[in-house]
Amino acid sequence: xxxxxxxxxxxxxxxxxxxxxxxxVTLVGRRDQHAAYVEAVLAELxxxxxxxxxxxxxxxxxxxxPTFTEPDALAELLVSLPLAEEVTVEANPETVTPxxxxxxxxxxxxxxxxxxxxxxxxxxxxxxxxxxPDTVRRAFYHLRDAGFDNISLDLIYGIPGQSTPDxxxxxxxxxxxxxxxxxxxxxxxxxxxxxxHTHGAELARQADAMESYFELVVERxxxxxxxxxxxxxxxxxxxxxxxxxLRSRHNLAYWRGRDYLGVGxxxxxxxxxxxxxxxxxxxxxxAALARNERPPREHEPLPIDVRQRERVMLGLRLDxxxxxxxxxDAIDEEALxxxxxxxxxxxxxxxxxxPRVALTPRGRLLGGGVTAELLV
Amino acid sequence: xxxxRIRNFSIIAHIDHGKSxxxxxxxxxxxxVSQREMREQVLDTMDLERERGITIKAQAVRVEWKGYQLxxxxxxxxxxxxxxxxxxxxxxxxxLLVVDAAQGTQAQTLANAYLAIExxxxxxxxxNKIDLPQADPEAAAAELADLIGDTPEHVLRISAKTGAxxxxxxxxxxxxxxxxxxxxxAPARAxxxxxxxxxxxxxxxxxxxxxxAFSTREPLRAMAQGTRxxxxxxxxxxxxxxxxxxxxxxxxxxxxxGLKDVSKLRVGDTLTSERRPAAAPLxxxxxxxxxxxxxxxxxxxxxxxxxxxxxxxxxxxxAALFYEPETSQALGFGFRCGFLxxxxxxxxxxxxxxxxxxxxxxxxxxxxxxxKPPNGEWREVHTPSDLPEEVEEVExxxxxxxxxxxxxxxxxVMELNxxxxxxxxxxxxxxxxxVHLTYELPLAEIVLDYYDQLKSRTRGYASFDYDLIxxxxxxxxxxxxxxxxxxxxxxxxVIHRDFAYDRxxxxxxxxxxxxxRQMFDVPIQAAIGSRVIARxxxxxKRKDVLAKCYGGDIxxxxxxxxxxxxxxxxMKRVGMVExxxxxxxxxxxxDGERK
Numbered sequence: 001x002x003x004x005x006x007x008x009x010x011x012x013x014x015x016x017x018x019x020x021x022x023x024x025v026t027l028v029g030r031r032d033q034h035a036a037y038v039e040a041v042l043a044e045l046x047x048x049x050x051x052x053x054x055x056x057x058x059x060x061x062x063x064x065x066p067t068f069t070e071p072d073a074l075a076e077l078l079v080s081l082p083l084a085e086e087v088t089v090e091a092n093p094e095t096v097t098p099x100x101x102x103x104x105x106x107x108x109x110x111x112x113x114x115x116x117x118x119x120x121x122x123x124x125x126x127x128x129x130x131x132x133p134d135t136v137r138r139a140f141y142h143l144r145d146a147g148f149d150n151i152s153l154d155l156i157y158g159i160p161g162q163s164t165p166d167x168x169x170x171x172x173x174x175x176x177x178x179x180x181x182x183x184x185x186x187x188x189x190x191x192x193x194x195x196x197h198t199h200g201a202e203l204a205r206q207a208d209a210m211e212s213y214f215e216l217v218v219e220r221x222x223x224x225x226x227x228x229x230x231x232x233x234x235x236x237x238x239x240x241x242x243x244x245x246l247r248s249r250h251n252l253a254y255w256r257g258r259d260y261l262g263v264g265x266x267x268x269x270x271x272x273x274x275x276x277x278x279x280x281x282x283x284x285x286x287a288a289l290a291r292n293e294r295p296p297r298e299h300e301p302l303p304i305d306v307r308q309r310e311r312v313m314l315g316l317r318l319d320x321x322x323x324x325x326x327x328x329d330a331i332d333e334e335a336l337x338x339x340x341x342x343x344x345x346x347x348x349x350x351x352x353x354x355p356r357v358a359l360t361p362r363g364r365l366l367g368g369g370v371t372a373e374l375l376v
Numbered sequence: 377x378x379x380x381r382i383r384n385f386s387i388i389a390h391i392d393h394g395k396s397x398x399x400x401x402x403x404x405x406x407x408x409v410s411q412r413e414m415r416e417q418v419l420d421t422m423d424l425e426r427e428r429g430i431t432i433k434a435q436a437v438r439v440e441w442k443g444y445q446l447x448x449x450x451x452x453x454x455x456x457x458x459x460x461x462x463x464x465x466x467x468x469x470x471x472l473l474v475v476d477a478a479q480g481t482q483a484q485t486l487a488n489a490y491l492a493i494e495x496x497x498x499x500x501x502x503x504n505k506i507d508l509p510q511a512d513p514e515a516a517a518a519e520l521a522d523l524i525g526d527t528p529e530h531v532l533r534i535s536a537k538t539g540a541x542x543x544x545x546x547x548x549x550x551x552x553x554x555x556x557x558x559x560x561x562a563p564a565r566a567x568x569x570x571x572x573x574x575x576x577x578x579x580x581x582x583x584x585x586x587x588x589a590f591s592t593r594e595p596l597r598a599m600a601q602g603t604r605x606x607x608x609x610x611x612x613x614x615x616x617x618x619x620x621x622x623x624x625x626x627x628x629x630x631x632x633x634g635l636k637d638v639s640k641l642r643v644g645d646t647l648t649s650e651r652r653p654a655a656a657p658l659x660x661x662x663x664x665x666x667x668x669x670x671x672x673x674x675x676x677x678x679x680x681x682x683x684x685x686x687x688x689x690x691x692x693x694x695a696a697l698f699y700e701p702e703t704s705q706a707l708g709f710g711f712r713c714g715f716l717x718x719x720x721x722x723x724x725x726x727x728x729x730x731x732x733x734x735x736x737x738x739x740x741x742x743x744x745x746x747x748k749p750p751n752g753e754w755r756e757v758h759t760p761s762d763l764p765e766e767v768e769e770v771e772x773x774x775x776x777x778x779x780x781x782x783x784x785x786x787x788x789v790m791e792l793n794x795x796x797x798x799x800x801x802x803x804x805x806x807x808x809x810x811v812h813l814t815y816e817l818p819l820a821e822i823v824l825d826y827y828d829q830l831k832s833r834t835r836g837y838a839s840f841d842y843d844l845i846x847x848x849x850x851x852x853x854x855x856x857x858x859x860x861x862x863x864x865x866x867x868x869x870v871i872h873r874d875f876a877y878d879r880x881x882x883x884x885x886x887x888x889x890x891x892x893r894q895m896f897d898v899p900i901q902a903a904i905g906s907r908v909i910a911r912x913x914x915x916x917k918r919k920d921v922l923a924k925c926y927g928g929d930i931x932x933x934x935x936x937x938x939x940x941x942x943x944x945x946x947m948k949r950v951g952m953v954e955x956x957x958x959x960x961x962x963x964x965x966x967d968g969e970r971k
Contacts, residue, residue: 009927186923211918232924254927268928275931300931310934317925338952342896366895369920372940
């Protein structure tokens with residue numbers, strides 16, 4: 001029996017503009033190459049089809065800006081992908097026209113992740129975002145009008161120039177739209193980038209404020225009936241969710257250590273203890289697939305101890321308890337006892353079966369340190 | 377060689393005054409070393425010696441000059457090795473006293489000159505570096521002549537660097553230094569003035585034969601210790617080892633003993649022949665006692681066995697090094713080591729790190745204390761945390777410090793000494809410009825940063841030397857540091873009651889900066905007994921997460937976490953608190969902040 005992947009990631013690297021803080025695999029413009037790229041992606045998918053389960057649970061189109069892709073090419077891609085219960089597309093607000101919203105909806109997309117980042121014009125400018133606050137709102141309602149009932153907004157905090165009132169205003173603006181899901185990330189400025197160079201001193205100030213920002217985000221969103229189900233992710237719950245589980249099923253698969261297939265340049269796959277990453281070079285990618293060969297890849301073996309450590313690292317990001325079955329070798333029992341005594345972790349004896357561990361809310365705020373401590 | 381054709385001499389000088397360069401020139405002139413083999417500081421074989429420009433182990437080289445056998449006995453130039461210096465001087469009849477023409481007499485020059493005079497050596501005064509543009513040979517010669525009670529005309533002026541005047545130095549040795557005056561027919565006696573360890577041949581003793589003669593394969597005995605062995609090989613250095621059948625009265629050379637335990641043969645002891653033993657040993661043997669102590673711990677506790685082996689091996693060549701196992705709650709297993717002084721400590725640490733590739737954590741040094749608990753016996757304490765809370769009396773070692781400075785710095789030096797509990801002893805003008813100050817100070821006051829302070833306050837002009845003068849009572853208390861409520865033994869210190877509060881305060885503030893925020897509040901306290909004298913808190917961290925983590929990013933995030941984990945492993949755990957290694961050195965760097 002071989003477990004085949006039930007989760008598919010498709011990378012669409014094209015963007016209208018590369019934002020200064022971005023570290024994803026992106027390519028600016030190249031409209032004439034979109035169709036060829038989609039063809040190559042479908043060729044890679046065809047090659048790897050045996051790795052996918054007959055019934056795929058989730059498909060996620062990430063980027064780049066997937067919605068910047070030429071509409072014909074995007075439509076071609078969407079009709080060719082396997083059917084799945086959750087199909088998510090990432091979108092930048094300025095690309096979401098009523099027509100695009102309809103196109104997505106008609107081609108089976110049932111969830112959109114909208115990269116709002118902020119509602120403050122001066123902060124959007126620092127991030128080099130094209131959208132204005134109203135662009136974000138308009139995009140949101142175009143999606144609603146097209147029938148989307150599962151929309152996620154991305155917010156970034158710790159932006160150079162940001163103040164606590166700025167962040168409060170961003171959270172209020174986001175909540176006012178009533179999205180089903182919110183992702184709130186701390187800005188990660190990579191050392192050596194143009195962005196870090198430009199904003200050095202201000203980034204240091206923001207780093208000091210980051211503690212209270214994170215607390216503010218968690219307090220404000222959980223206060224608004226959102227479930228803090230992952231370190232940086234929130235979803236409507238209870239009555240406001242109409243009984244639906246609005247967590248991102250695709251991302252949950254990562255955090256639960258499920259296998260996934262990734263296609264497109266820079267995409268990562270993890271299947272049966274092997275991980276590989278496609279080289280992030282467009283020309284080499286399309287050329288290889290034109291010959292019906294696999295694209296250049298970087299392979300990473302995942303020995304059992306590494307897989308166990310990843311399970312702990314990822315699992316502890318969630319609010320659901322992590323089953324310790326099979327993870328005993330990765331966890332330092334003494335550290336677990338210490339963390340429990342400090343009120344950072346809870347060990348829950350399961351009624352039947354092995355115990356489970358979950359972090360307390362304070363433990364989750366310190367999740368990185370707690371995990372580092374807990375791992376052998 | 378008849379004794380009247382032998383001259384034994386050493387070179388004494390302040391650091392950097394050109395001792396090793398002069399030795400190099402002498403070897404060149406006498407063809408002991410060919411031009412091809414010539415490199416700087418031929419006699420200093422250890423890397424460390426070459427780098428620091430100092431000599432750690434004494435060596436003896438035999439050269440020929442105009443039909444005479446000259447034995448150059450090289451000596452260490454630093455105060456920590458006074459004992460070795462005095463042994464080396466005892467093996468000679470004369471000494472070249474070398475002074476830098478630009479810098480003049482320095483504290484070490486004085487200390488070593490007095491040692492030479494005490495040993496009845498004929499002193500040949502030499503002013504070196506006359507080629508330097510800023511040289512003032514006349515002033516230096518006048519000062520030097522005054523110091524040893526000679527006339528300035530008698531002072532040789534040379535440049536060891538260019539070789540100018542070096543031949544005259546060799547001639548002066550023959551003319552002025554008396555030949556050895558031992559009895560060639562008496563029972564054999566030789567002074568062991570140094571030793572080294574060869575892993576194949578065992579202990580090698582460097583000896584000066586005083587009476588009689590020794591020959592290969594002869595059964596020998598070290599008179600003070602009673603150790604018996606057979607001379608496997610005799611010989612001399614020129615400058616590499618050359619074996620010879622015998623060593624006769626007046627000669628200097630080596631004896632390969634085959635002994636595998638260096639402690640069986642002590643520097644200062646007298647060798648004699650078992651067949652016809654001497655009645656009494658040569659005078660002057662004494663046990664050297666370490667006065668400065670520090671804990672040495674491997675950064676990685678897995679390296680403990682390597683550290684033990686390394687200390688064992690260092691000890692083979694360094695009889696003055698003392699060590700015993702020590703267990704610290706905070707730092708784990710390590711060794712409490714005793715040193716002759718600060719330079720000795722630094723050299724041992726550097727050798728351990730370089731030659732044995734060990735990563736070490738060295739605690740703040742402290743001195744030896746003598747304590748008398750109520751109704752108890754006097755005993756010696758080498759670790760601050762071992763000082764009992766209740767004591768009837770405590771004594772600490774004192775030194776006599778000798779400082780030479782230009783007169784404008786006298787005030788600042790006096791101020792420094794007063795701050796350090798110093799007692800003024802004497803002030804004397806060496807010349808119109810330069811003053812020789814002597815003070816009595818507790819050794820504890822100089823082990824941390826005294827020398828650096830002295831140097832910076834006198835813009836580098838002061839030179840300093842000291843002699844131990846014994847134990848004296850002091851109003852000393854033990855200050856403990858508690859981190860997260862747990863006492864940290866490695867941070868305890870013994871200090872004069874009057875300084876305890878300020879030092880405790882400074883240490884706690886410093887630790888608050890050094891200890892990173894943890895997942896909970898960490899109180900840091902300084903206490904005398906159960907009385908807390910200072911307190912700070914390291915506030916708990918409120919956030920520590922990796923911003924986001926999705927499928928494409930898992931490997932990188934895992935590596936970040938593994939790095940964080942590795943960082944934690946380098947910390948030492950005190951109770952629940954992770955303390956970085958640097959925090960244990962906080963005590964060392966406090967004084968820069970002290971007014």
